[in-house]
Amino acid sequence: MTDQKLNYIGPIPRMLAFERERPAWWRRIPLAALLVVGLPTLLALIYYLLIASPRYVSETQFIVRAAGQSTPSSLGVALQGVGIAPTQTDAFAVHEYITSRDSLTQLSRRYEVAEILGPQGTDAFSRYPRPWEGRSREALYKGFQRFVTVGYDSTTGISTLRVEAFRPRDAQALTESLLSGGEQLVNRMNERSAADTLAQARQSREEARARLSSAQQQLTAFRNREQIIDPATAAAQSLSLIGGLLAEVASLRADRAQVSSEAPNSPQLPVFDSRIRAYENQIAAEREKIAGDAGSLAPKLSIYDDLALAREFAGRELTQATAAVLSAEQEARRQKLYLDRVVSPSLPDEPAEPRRWIAILTVFASSLLAYGIGWLIYAGVREHRQD
Structure with missing residues (x-):
C-alpha cells in the first residue's frame, strides 16, 4: 500500500516565509540625521514662519566727489583690479562716520534709538536688546551696527546706505538723519581743509x-x-x-x-x-x-x-x-568735497527682512552639509578600524 502525498498549491503563509515587516519610512531615518538636520530645520521653520518679526529697509544712494570730478574711467576701473585704485578715502570716511559712536550720539539727540530698535511686540532675537545683551551704551552701539549697512561700488563710486527698522517711518527717519550727518561731516572736512590751505597764505599776507x-x-x-x-x-x-x-x-x-x-x-x-x-x-x-x-x-x-x-x-x-x-x-574751492544724493531715502511699503524661505533653506542646506561631512568622517573611521 502506497502512501499518498498531498501537495498544497497556493500562497505561502506569511508565518512560514519568515518575512519581517518593513518599518515606516520615518523610522528608517537615522537618529543623527534627525538631530543634525531635522531639528535645526524645524527650529528655523518655527522661528522664521511663526516668531520672526518683519523688518522694513530704507535705502539711499549717494556719491562723495570733489568739484569737477567725474566717474572712474575704464582705465581707472582696470587699475582698481590690480590694487592701484584712485583715492576714495573721503567716501570711506563718511562710511566710518555713519556707523560710528559719534553718529549714534548725534542720532540719539533727535530720536529714542533704543525704542526704535526694540519696540514692544517684536521677537527677542531680532530686536535690541537680545536676551544675552545689556542696555549699556556699548551694547546699544553694537545693536545699532546690526541695523545699519553701508556699501561701496568701486566701479561707479556710488555708496549705498541701508537701514532696517520695525516700522517704515522709523527706517526712513534714521536713514535721513544718518545721511544728513554724513553731509555735515563733509562740510566740516571742507572747512578744515580750506582753513589749513588758507591759514599759511593769510598769515604771510598779514605779516607783509x-x-x-x-x-x-x-x-x-x-x-x-x-x-x-x-x-x-x-x-x-x-x-x-x-x-x-x-x-x-x-x-x-x-x-x-x-x-x-x-x-x-x-x-x-x-x-x-x-x-x-x-x-x-x-x-x-x-x-x-x-x-x-x-x-x-x-x-x-x-x-x-x-x-x-x-x-x-x-x-x-x-x-x-x-x-x-x-x-x-x-x-580750496577746487578741492571742495560734495555729498550728492543719487537716490533719496525711501519709504518702504512692505518688509524686506527677514527673507524667511531663503533663511530656512540656508539652515537646511548647512545642516545637511554638516551631516554629510560627519557621516563621511564616521564611515572612514569605522572602515579603518575594520581593516
Whole structure:
C-alpha cells in the first residue's frame, strides 16, 4: 500500500516565509540625521514662519566727489583690479562716520534709538536688546551696527546706505538723519581743509601788511621830523634855483664887463659887484643845503631812499601775499568735497527682512552639509578600524 502525498498549491503563509515587516519610512531615518538636520530645520521653520518679526529697509544712494570730478574711467576701473585704485578715502570716511559712536550720539539727540530698535511686540532675537545683551551704551552701539549697512561700488563710486527698522517711518527717519550727518561731516572736512590751505597764505599776507605799515610809519616819522616831504624833490628844486642864480650871475658879469670896457670909472661897477657877490653868496648857501654838513639834503636823501625802498619791497610782498591768498582760495574751492544724493531715502511699503524661505533653506542646506561631512568622517573611521 502506497502512501499518498498531498501537495498544497497556493500562497505561502506569511508565518512560514519568515518575512519581517518593513518599518515606516520615518523610522528608517537615522537618529543623527534627525538631530543634525531635522531639528535645526524645524527650529528655523518655527522661528522664521511663526516668531520672526518683519523688518522694513530704507535705502539711499549717494556719491562723495570733489568739484569737477567725474566717474572712474575704464582705465581707472582696470587699475582698481590690480590694487592701484584712485583715492576714495573721503567716501570711506563718511562710511566710518555713519556707523560710528559719534553718529549714534548725534542720532540719539533727535530720536529714542533704543525704542526704535526694540519696540514692544517684536521677537527677542531680532530686536535690541537680545536676551544675552545689556542696555549699556556699548551694547546699544553694537545693536545699532546690526541695523545699519553701508556699501561701496568701486566701479561707479556710488555708496549705498541701508537701514532696517520695525516700522517704515522709523527706517526712513534714521536713514535721513544718518545721511544728513554724513553731509555735515563733509562740510566740516571742507572747512578744515580750506582753513589749513588758507591759514599759511593769510598769515604771510598779514605779516607783509604789518611790514608795509611799519615802513609807512617810519617814512611818515622821517617826514615829520625833517619837515620835508621828499628830499629828492627838494634837492631838484634847489638845483634848479642854483642854476637860475648861476645864469643871473653870468648875465651880471657880462653886463659889468661891457660897462667896464666902455666906462672903466662908471659908478655902476660897484653896484654890479655887489649884486654878483649877493648871488654868489645865495648860490653857496643853496649848495650847502644840498650837500655839506649833517643838516644838508644828502644824508636825508640817503635815509629817505632806504625808507622808500623798504616800503616798496613791503608793498611788493603784500601784493604777492594777496595773490597767494587768492590762489589758495581757488585751490580750496577746487578741492571742495560734495555729498550728492543719487537716490533719496525711501519709504518702504512692505518688509524686506527677514527673507524667511531663503533663511530656512540656508539652515537646511548647512545642516545637511554638516551631516554629510560627519557621516563621511564616521564611515572612514569605522572602515579603518575594520581593516
